[in-house]
Amino acid sequence: MNGSLRFKVADTPAEFEAIHRLNYRTFVEEIPQHPPNEARRLVDRFHAENTYAVCMDGDALVGMIAGRCNRPFSLDQKLADIDAFLPPHRKIVEVRLLAVDRPYRKREVFARLAGVLATCFRSQGCDVAIISGTLRETRLYQHLGFRPFGPLVGQAPAQFQPMVLTLDDYAGHVAHLEAMGGRRETCLMPGPVAVRAAVSEAFARAPISHRSAEFKGMLGRVRGRLQALSGAHDALVMPGSGTLANDAIGAQLATQGRPGVVLSNGEFGDRLIEHARRWRLPLHVLRAGWGQGFDAVQLQALMARARPSWVWMVACETSTGVRNDLGPVRALCREHGADLCVDAVSALGLQAIDLSGVRFASAVSGKALGAYPGLAIVCHDGRLADVGSVPRCLDLAMCRDTGGVPFTQSSNLVAALDAAMDLDWPPRWREVAAADRLLRDELRRRGFSLVAREGMAMPGVITVALGPQIPAARLARRMERSGYRIAHQSEYLIRRNWVQLCLMGEWDPHAVEILPDVFATNARACAERVPTRRSDSAPRIETVPG
Known part of the structure; x- marks a missing residue:
């Protein structure tokens, strides 16, 4: 068996013919349920009504399973009044003809066949599945959540146990099989993220010059969309990551040389502290425990004592999933004449956010905006340090004054971001x-x-x-x-x-x-047994002068 197995719903004449031949090999030659014939093919009597999930190795069909909702079921003809054995339900699917060639009889193959079939019949409203389970595979069926009911049916050596799987049992045992049944992998990462088809198509277009009118028009459209989404005065797009965007903000603050406050309640707040210290910014730090919010009384006292020129905080602390409310901090900044700076790297695009009146805010292309990583974004209120006062790659004023194109940009990344932001x-x-x-x-x-x-x-x-x-x-x-x-x-x-x-x-x-x-x-x-240890993430709230 190689890594090229495909799982799908059968839909071609060649696949149906291969199903008949696998059906014969399994239920005539291996399990003597039907008499042999010279053609060595067995067409199921419900074939016209069956839906088949199949496993393909190249062009060879090596596994199958069938489902059907129409009564009478095959089991109806073996066991009288099967409904009396079943729990309350809306719609039943009978699952039959599980057959896999010997070299492929591994749990993964059974699971993925079941996953394809489950996806199909759940979408039709089925909430109960029944099978006639071969006795030699009873443990496999029970592992999948099926429970036996009624007496054995059939004659030795081809006897079967009627079994039922309810929606609740399905959820607890085999819901995950649908994720293995040929559906695209579900990416739940904070980046890189799964992108829409329109985004990947835009990225795949031939690159164009960053000096062309077409590129400048596309970049202008992206900047306008960023402004509309955030409420910011302007948005600049540069090659780089969120780290570069935050360094560009740090460079701007460093030109003032004034003290500020950094708020931290997680990994990315701690990184803002590091940004500030690398730029040798005089600062005070207000910490809260990871997963905790900031103490408003402590923040008010620190603002009154430190008289900061700026406050820098994370809107969405990605490490913990905490949303830090910008509103109260923005109000305190106005009260004390301080500029608010925001790391909105994970926040922008994930939920509505108002960055109006924020001095600087960082974001990126490859998170909640739904594009590929590689573009750093800095939203600003128009107040930028003079051109030449910071390193060229961080010079926001130069970026603004050159129409957002001070040096080479990837048209592919910008095109992908443009497509990603074309969204309601x-x-x-x-x-x-x-x-x-x-x-x-x-x-x-x-x-x-x-x-x-x-x-x-x-x-x-x-x-x-x-x-x-x-x-x-x-x-x-x-x-x-x-x-x-x-x-x-x-x-x-x-x-x-x-x-x-x-x-x-x-x-x-x-x-x-x-x-x-x-x-x-x-x-x-x-789960495994390991010695219990004390977590290092116990919440704490403290004010630490920088």
């Missing part, structure tokens, strides 16, 4: 908020601890604090095998045994709907 944002935000609410409620109901407290969480960024018995890396690997990519490799996540689920890019609503069950199933499977 309010419905997108509502969609993210609804999915986030579902995930938080269902994960908590299953006993998982979320780092961001209720009322402080940014919709679309969920950080899960795992117990020591569930290694984050092992869980992430299992989730990847189930069709989900989740964040776990950042140093701050590794240190705390945390994982993250983010809704920044494109995602399948049904994949999100079944995610809590997939997550819980994989967490149970990878």
Whole structure:
């Protein structure tokens, strides 16, 4: 068996002919359920009504499973009044003809065949599945969530056990099979994110000169969209990352040489402290515990005592999923005559954000804006240090004065961002908020601890604090095998045994709907006994002079 297996719904004459021949090999030659024939092919009597999920190795069909909703079922003819054995339901699918060639009989193949079929029949409203399970595979069926009912049917040696799978049992056991059934992997990373087809198509176009009128028009459109989305006076787009965008802000503040305050309640607040110190900015630091909010009384006292020229904070603390409210801090800045600077790297595009009146705000192309990484964005209120006062790659005034093109830009990255921002944002935000609410409620109901407290969480960024018995890396690997990519490799996540689920890019609503069950199933499977240790992430609130 090689890595080229494909799983799909059968839809060609060649595939149907291969189904008849696999049906013969399995249910005539291996399981003597039907008499042999010279043609060595067996056409199922319900063939015209069956839907077949198949496994293909190149052009060869090596596995299949069939489903059908029309009564009478095959099992109706073997067991009287099967409805009396079944729980209340809306619609039944009978699953039959599970057949896989011997070299391919591995759990992954069975799982992915079931996943294709499950996707098809759930979309038709089915909430109960029944099978006649061969006795030699009873353990496999029970592992998938099927429960036996009624007496054995058939005659030895071809006897079968009637079994049923309800929607609730499905959710607890095999919802994740749908993610393995040929559907595109669901990316729940904070970056890079899954992009829409229009974005990848724009990126794939032939590059154009950054000096051309076409490029300048495209960049101007992107800048206008960024202004409209953020409420900022202007937005500059440069090659680079969020780190570069924050360094550009630090360079601007350094030209003033005035003291400021940095607020930190997570990894990215701590990085702002580092930016400020690398630019040798005089500063005070107000800390809160990871996952906690800032103490308004402490912040007011620090502002009165330090009389800062600027305050720098993170809008969405990606490490914990906390949304830091800009409103109260903006009001304090106005009261004390300080400029507000914001790291909006994860916030811009994820939910509505008002950056009007903010001196500087950083963002990027490759997170919630839904494009590829590689573009740094700085929104500003028009007050920029003179050209030449900072390094060229960080010179925002030079960028502004040259129409946003002081040096080479990637037309492909800008085209992708242009396509990504061609979006009706309010419905997108509502969609993210609804999915986030579902995930938080269902994960908590299953006993998982979320780092961001209720009322402080940014919709679309969920950080899960795992117990020591569930290694984050092992869980992430299992989730990847189930069709989900989740964040776990950042140093701050590794240190705390945390994982993250983010809704920044494109995602399948049904994949999100079944995610809590997939997550819980994989967490149970990878749990192990390790010595309990004290977490280093206990919340604390303190004021530290810089």
